[in-house]
Amino acid sequence: MAFQSMLSETKTMLKKIWDNLSESINQIQDWIEKQMVKENTYLIEINNAKNWLDKVFKQSFYQKVG
Secondary structure (H helix, E strand, O other), X not given: OHHHHHHHHHHHHHXXXXXXXXXXXXXXXXXXXXXXXHHHHHHHHHHHHHXXXXXXXXXXXXXXXX
């Protein structure tokens, strides 16, 4: 019986470890997704600024040439 009790306790401990590990992995995935959203937001803002500057420079160039 002692052996089965030890196996049962080991199984319970491993399940707790697995549950904690799974939760940690989910938290890391959530953090990574948030970071990716932030990076994408920055890239979109930079691209919008670049497009705006391109438009301003083109208008300025055409006004000088035309």
